[in-house]
Amino acid sequence: MPSPNEILAELKKVKYPGFTRDIVSFGIIKDIEVAHAGVTVILTAATAKPDVIEKIVADVKAAVAAMPDVPAVEVRIEQPPPSAAHRAAPPQAHRDIPGVKHIIAVASGKGGVGKSTVAVNLALAMRARGWRIGLMDADVYGPSIAMMVGVEKAVSLTPERRIIPLERFGIRYVSMALFVDSETAIIWRGPMVTKLEAEFLFNVEWGNLDCLVLDLPPGTGDAQLTITQRVALAGGVVVTTPQDIALIDVKRGVEMFREVNVPVLGVIENMSYYLCRKCGKRHEIFSHGGGARYASELGVPFLGELPIVRELREGGDNANPIVAANPRHPVSIAFGEIAARVIDQIEHPNAREAAERG
Ligand SMILES: Nc1ncnc2c1ncn2[C@@H]1O[C@H](COP(=O)(O)OP(=O)(O)OP(=O)(O)O)[C@@H](O)[C@H]1O
Ligand SMILES: [Mg+2]
Structure with a gap:
């Protein structure tokens, strides 16, 4: 057969x-x-x-x-079910992963805003604050995390055929890309990929984690929605860039989490300004600050802004993410502050809800 x-x-x-x-x-x-x-x-x-x-x-x-x-x-x-029923999350669909205390998802309304870069460095910054962290690249088509953390080796399985995550920089991580070759990925478009992904997560031997960070595929379509529905998420983080055109997508990202009743931990504005290597000064290239404004309009926390720095890209390309390579770099410090806010939000959801209610 x-x-x-x-x-x-x-x-x-x-x-x-x-x-x-x-x-x-x-x-x-x-x-x-x-x-x-x-x-x-x-x-x-x-x-x-x-x-x-x-x-x-x-x-x-x-x-x-x-x-x-x-x-x-x-x-x-x-x-197709009636659209409202289709989008609303059936509560019993939310599943926990044994041993994993919290799961958060990093999303963006559109591609290329630095979502994977942020997911990796945020994960590392949370690790630096003593949290046991797992990282999952849920993007079959743009497998970037494997490259960013530099692991290509084959994945091993337990005797029960559960996936053993790879470990680097003190975090455990798994990428869909390690299991799906590029040809298969192209064939498996659409709902099957989503189904596969959601199941995949539960077949990983994560061990005990304080937080699992999911790098969602870019966009806010069905694939993202399915994952956010299947897993019991502690919250979602939305990454954006300062251009108006990207900011419109923030709303979509926030709405996606709200639709499935996942608290929005906040918005991160990436490539917010240019941090000059030579003079150390910041140069505003776009009218930055839009992320904070949009977050406040949407009633969600603003987690912080990250500059454009060459080291951040180089770190990604060379499998040496900046937070691990140079923890004292201003960008690493910014990630540390963002991580502290994320941790605080995860640990004190009630304070956040109270603030949201005003
Ligand atoms: N703050 C930054 N400064 C400099 N380069 C950056 C910054 N953030 C991201 N980059 C670079 O921009 C490119 C896109 O980033 P990344 O792959 O993280 O985006 P993404 O949103 O995950 O993209 P995709 O939609 O393809 O998944 C990468 O080359 C990355 O190194
Ligand atoms: Mg990516």
Whole structure:
């Protein structure tokens, strides 16, 4: 019997009726179940047109049935639930991870704002304050944490086939990228990745941690929402840059956490100003301070701002993050202050809620 992955690869050859794109990249494959009795492909109804749905079902059936050792094929169409119900988090879906005291997620409304850089250095700064920290790169498509902390070696499993996290700079970490090669990552687009990711988290032997930091994929779509729904999060951090265009996304990030009832620990403004290496002075490049203003408009804490410094990028590229490499650097000190605020927020949620109520 073929694996779900092989079936997905086969379905990639099926075109969406009337389009040159295939049905997999359309994101309509919700799930593939391979059982003794046969294969079940679950599709989301991307259209209300019955003839299109019929054609897709027939094509999927034909494609899967043509694969060797497939005794039967069933195709099920899942109707999208009404949108409000779809977005609201069912409380029982929130799960704890045994041994892990708190889980926080680092998100951004858009890509490239330095979310992974912040996640790594924040994790290290929390570690420097004595917390036992785990870090998970939940971004299958942009696996940056592995590069930033410099671990490429193969991952080992316990006899129960649980994943043993890698350790560097005193933090434990795991990246989806270590398990998903780039080709698979491209095929596994859409809801299946999300499902995989959420499950993945629970299959890691984290041991005892004070906090697990999740570096979410950029954006605030379904993938992010699913993870924030499945795991019991102590809070979310939103990273932004000072440009107006990025700041609009802060709202989206904050709203994403609010939708699933996850407290927003605060907003971090990255690449806020330029810190000159030579003169040590700060130069305002963008009209900085927008992050603080937006945070206050949205009623969430502002955690701090981080300058643009070359060492921060170099640290990322050379697998030597600045907080570990140079704890006395002004940026490392800024991370330390942010970490202290994050820790305080996690430890005193009641104070935060009281402040939010005004
Ligand atoms: N404050 C900073 N100063 C200088 N360079 C920075 C700073 N923050 C991030 N960078 C650099 O900007 C680039 C993007 O950062 P990073 O990969 O952390 O962003 P991201 O939001 O995680 O991106 P993606 O959306 O691709 O996941 C990297 O090369 C990083 O080293
Ligand atoms: Mg990233």
